[in-house]
Amino acid sequence: MKDAAPETVYLRDYTAFGWQAQDVHLTFRLAPHATRVVARIHFAPNPDAPAQDFFLHGEELKLIRAAIDGTEVTPELTDKGLTCPVPSGPFLWECEVEIDPASNTALEGLYMSNGMYCTQCEAEGFRKITYYPDRPDVMSVFTVRIEGDEPVKLSNGNPGKSGDGFAEWHDPWPKPAYLFALVAGDLVNHPGSFTTASGKKVELNIWVRPGDEGKCAFGMEALKTSMKWDEEVYGREYDLDIFNIVAVDDFNMGAMENKGLNVFNSSCVLASPETSTDANFERIEAIIAHEYFHNWTGNRITCRDWFQLCLKEGLTVYRDSQFTSDMRSSPVKRISDVIDLRGRQFPEDQGPLSHPVRPESFQEINNFYTATVYEKGAEVIGMLRRLVGPEAYSKALDLYFDRHDGDAATIEDWLKVFEDATGRDLTQFKRWYSQAGTPRVTVSEDWQDGTFTLTFSQMTPPTPGQDDKQPQVLPMAVGLLSPNGDEVVPTQVLEITEAEQSFTFEGLGARPVPSINREFSTPIVLERDSSAEEKAFLLAHDTDPFNRWEANRALARDCALDMILTGAGPNVAWLDGLEAVLRDDTLDPAYRALMLAGPGASELAQVLHERGHTPDPEAIYDMGETLTQFMAERWVDLLPKLLAETRVTDAYRPDAEQSGKRALGAAALSLTTRLDGGAAAQAQYDAADNMTLQLTALMQLVKSGNGEAALQAFYDQWQHDRLVIDKWFGLQIMGLPPGQAVERAQALTQHPDFTMTNPNRFRATLGAVGGYHAAFHRKDGAGYALLADKLIALDDINPQTTARMCSLFQTWKRYDADRQALIRAQMERIMAKDKLSRDTSEMVGRMLS
Ligand code: 0A1
Numbered sequence: 001m002k003d004a005a006p007e008t009v010y011l012r013d014y015t016a017f018g019w020q021a022q023d024v025h026l027t028f029r030l031a032p033h034a035t036r037v038v039a040r041i042h043f044a045p046n047p048d049a050p051a052q053d054f055f056l057h058g059e060e061l062k063l064i065r066a067a068i069d070g071t072e073v074t075p076e077l078t079d080k081g082l083t084c085p086v087p088s089g090p091f092l093w094e095c096e097v098e099i100d101p102a103s104n105t106a107l108e109g110l111y112m113s114n115g116m117y118c119t120q121c122e123a124e125g126f127r128k129i130t131y132y133p134d135r136p137d138v139m140s141v142f143t144v145r146i147e148g149d150e151p152v153k154l155s156n157g158n159p160g161k162s163g164d165g166f167a168e169w170h171d172p173w174p175k176p177a178y179l180f181a182l183v184a185g186d187l188v189n190h191p192g193s194f195t196t197a198s199g200k201k202v203e204l205n206i207w208v209r210p211g212d213e214g215k216c217a218f219g220m221e222a223l224k225t226s227m228k229w230d231e232e233v234y235g236r237e238y239d240l241d242i243f244n245i246v247a248v249d250d251f252n253m254g255a256m257e258n259k260g261l262n263v264f265n266s267s268c269v270l271a272s273p274e275t276s277t278d279a280n281f282e283r284i285e286a287i288i289a290h291e292y293f294h295n296w297t298g299n300r301i302t303c304r305d306w307f308q309l310c311l312k313e314g315l316t317v318y319r320d321s322q323f324t325s326d327m328r329s330s331p332v333k334r335i336s337d338v339i340d341l342r343g344r345q346f347p348e349d350q351g352p353l354s355h356p357v358r359p360e361s362f363q364e365i366n367n368f369y370t371a372t373v374y375e376k377g378a379e380v381i382g383m384l385r386r387l388v389g390p391e392a393y394s395k396a397l398d399l400y401f402d403r404h405d406g407d408a409a410t411i412e413d414w415l416k417v418f419e420d421a422t423g424r425d426l427t428q429f430k431r432w433y434s435q436a437g438t439p440r441v442t443v444s445e446d447w448q449d450g451t452f453t454l455t456f457s458q459m460t461p462p463t464p465g466q467d468d469k470q471p472q473v474l475p476m477a478v479g480l481l482s483p484n485g486d487e488v489v490p491t492q493v494l495e496i497t498e499a500e501q502s503f504t505f506e507g508l509g510a511r512p513v514p515s516i517n518r519e520f521s522t523p524i525v526l527e528r529d530s531s532a533e534e535k536a537f538l539l540a541h542d543t544d545p546f547n548r549w550e551a552n553r554a555l556a557r558d559c560a561l562d563m564i565l566t567g568a569g570p571n572v573a574w575l576d577g578l579e580a581v582l583r584d585d586t587l588d589p590a591y592r593a594l595m596l597a598g599p600g601a602s603e604l605a606q607v608l609h610e611r612g613h614t615p616d617p618e619a620i621y622d623m624g625e626t627l628t629q630f631m632a633e634r635w636v637d638l639l640p641k642l643l644a645e646t647r648v649t650d651a652y653r654p655d656a657e658q659s660g661k662r663a664l665g666a667a668a669l670s671l672t673t674r675l676d677g678g679a680a681a682q683a684q685y686d687a688a689d690n691m692t693l694q695l696t697a698l699m700q701l702v703k704s705g706n707g708e709a710a711l712q713a714f715y716d717q718w719q720h721d722r723l724v725i726d727k728w729f730g731l732q733i734m735g736l737p738p739g740q741a742v743e744r745a746q747a748l749t750q751h752p753d754f755t756m757t758n759p760n761r762f763r764a765t766l767g768a769v770g771g772y773h774a775a776f777h778r779k780d781g782a783g784y785a786l787l788a789d790k791l792i793a794l795d796d797i798n799p800q801t802t803a804r805m806c807s808l809f810q811t812w813k814r815y816d817a818d819r820q821a822l823i824r825a826q827m828e829r830i831m832a833k834d835k836l837s838r839d840t841s842e843m844v845g846r847m848l849s
């Protein structure tokens with residue numbers, strides 16, 4: 001329900017809770033529409049907290065009974081929780097509530113998915129289970145008893161007694177309520193085990209619906225690899241006798257790190273070669289690692305309050321990206337992360353939803369699980385590591401785990417650890433946590449008598465609520481190449497702290513070519529007017545694989561912008577340079593595939609906007625079509641070579657080597673389809689024995705205009721598999737021309753397999769429209785209207801997913817006046833909805849202000 005006046009919570013208002021929860025005993029009597037939850041909690045006054053009323057959060061609960069020290073009490077109830085007079089010393093709180101998991105479509109608290117009970121308590125879902133101080137700094141030891149007929153009943157920690165119709169669990173590690181989990185249902189397990197470095201054998205299980213057992217092996221291996229990696233790289237061992245993962249079909253996010261009982265969106269754990277793509281496998285490996293790594297960065301050390309969310313998320317994303325780099329190709333991972341950062345975080349940081357990595361206020365915390373908190377939060381950790389060096393980073397992390405194990409910590413605690421471990425003053429560095437916006441950095445060069453000078457100027461544009469910006473600390477990795485392509489100065493990290501700062505390199509024989517911000521060492525927009533020749537030189541010679549890719553990307557962008565703005569033809573010199581890279585079979589195919597993938601339409605719209613032009617989505621689309629056709633015709637000899645070179649004859653493996661080949665093969669197939677009308681794609685489709693090849697072929701058939709029969713065949717083959725059918729929903733929207741995609745999405749929302757209550761299906765369909773630049777931004781406004789219609793309908797069902805998807809409108813001010821008026825009208829229509837959720841109201845309100 002929308003509050004009369006949504007309450008804003010401020011970081012500066014933090015106060016500790018007045019009591020400690022010494023232990024928590026919960027009994028669940030499961031019933032779909034009338035689950036009873038009995039809580040018995042020992043509270044004792046917290047000597048460090050200011051005096052306050054005893055307030056417990058609670059929402060959508062039916063209070064049956066409450067008692068203090070055995071005497072029944074009648075608390076004062078509001079729609080936010082209860083207050084109650086309590087004794088001045090320790091006391092026992094008892095409370096019984098009734099809840100309705102089967103009607104819970106918001107998927108927060110205890111809910112049902114395909115007959116299975118499951119929970120999602122982060123951030124503030126536990127208050128929909130029982131009355132409780134639902135805040136991360138209240139940590140307690142939980143004992144749970146589950147009563148019900150379900151054959152499998154799971155909770156956090158280690159198993160206790162179980163018998164006919166009940167199971168008990170005890171978690172010895174104090175935890176905040178957001179890490180609580182319960183799962184019960186008709187589930188089967190894929191078992192495994194892991195022996196920790198200190199010799200403890202841990203039972204592992206992946207629990208799934210019957211029928212999904214064959215899709216767990218990859219996830220289990222990924223889990224074991226993650227456990228080993230965290231021991232070897234961070235010295236962190238697992239700390240319970242058992243680790244359970246459960247796959248759930250209806251889930252708002254990717255997965256959740258509940259202590260000892262991770263709950264996963266089934267799309268982020270279930271995998272088989274026939275039903276999952278290479279990209280799915282890679283994502284599953286990364287998410288399993290991410291959730292597992294949270295056991296130390298998030299669970300053993302948690303956050304004092306939700307403003308500190310980046311403390312666990314930024315660090316855990318950084319750790320999972322290190323893991324993927326170690327398991328796969330480091331440059332490919334870095335490039336992919338930067339593409340993602342620019343595609344999701346930069347627009348957020350440069351638009352109406354911009355906020356610091358550590359926000360200072362919120363209305364609905366669920367709206368702050370953002371690319372800024374996660375991905376920019378991880379970039380900040382990467383910069384810190386680059387500044388202090390890898391050894392000092394390890395030393396600081398050891399100190400962090402020693403000093404703060406069992407704590408609910410803050411960013412101040414985190415930075416203090418680095419200061420103490422390295423002797424550095426991080427006062428200025430801390431701005432990365434408080435100052436929103438993407439810094440813009442310009443570079444000028446000077447060359448005199450063997451001395452080369454680079455001068456950097458930085459400026460961060462104003463963001464909502466932050467007009468004045470201060471210089472950031474920028475650990476800028478730079479190398480210098482001689483004109484013959486040799487590296488004369490290997491990578492150095494220049495520490496930029498001023499608004500303008502110069503660095504000199506002496507004793508050089510000839511004017512060098514600088515390679516700046518190698519590995520994307522700082523998350524900035526680099527504004528540097530370098531010539532096409534210099535970019536081509538770096539594309540040919542840079543020893544830093546990231547900057548080699550970056551040079552190509554810049555050339556591709558410049559070519560696209562020239563074509564759009566001046567009507568020029570494609571830049572043939574650039575295409576020749578790119579062709580040399582594509583022909584170089586000493587280079588990793590995955591890396592070459594990234595070279596061949598040009599900037600997306602949204603990135604081009606952003607760059608046009610940055611350079612003072614109003615992006616025209618139709619012109620961007622048309623340019624893409626022309627350029628792709630041109631490349632296909634120019635590389636008519638190269639394409640068969642690439643297709644042959646990337647053919648995999650071994651049995652399917654989702655590893656970096658094979659998936660890299662398939663990625664390059666897919667790019668070559670896409671160009672080939674421009675020439676043969678889909679013949680090669682049809683052959684690949686017919687012969688495909690794995691989902692990656694089948695889906696890339698299907699996409700090309702749809703794009704060629706000859707995909708309808710294959711789409712039907714695909715549906716007939718896979719209609720029993722919900723995760724594959726999600727792909728079918730999205731693919732046809734993305735493959736059709738913009739003039740048909742919105743109508744197809746509209747029609748698909750009427751398909752019998754479409755459902756508003758499953759976030760995966762909703763995202764697959766409506767997210768495909770929102771992510772398809774030329775369709776979403778269609779001049780007639782059909783894309784905007786469809787999204788708004790469906791988001792308005794979803795808001796009553798699932799506010800969290802609605803609010804998250806509303807951010808598709810965040811770039812609206814880039815576009816022309818007509819489109820802005822169309823988008824504004826749709827956002828106003830959403831705002832005017834009766835009983836709009838607090839989640840959606842906050843998001844749309846921020847975009848409109
Ligand atoms: N902490 C989880 C993600 C997550 C966040 C919020 C959720 O509900 C609002 C659910 C999951 C992670 O980082 O993996």
Ligand code: ZN
Pocket residue numbers: 290294312313316
């Ligand atoms: Zn996380």
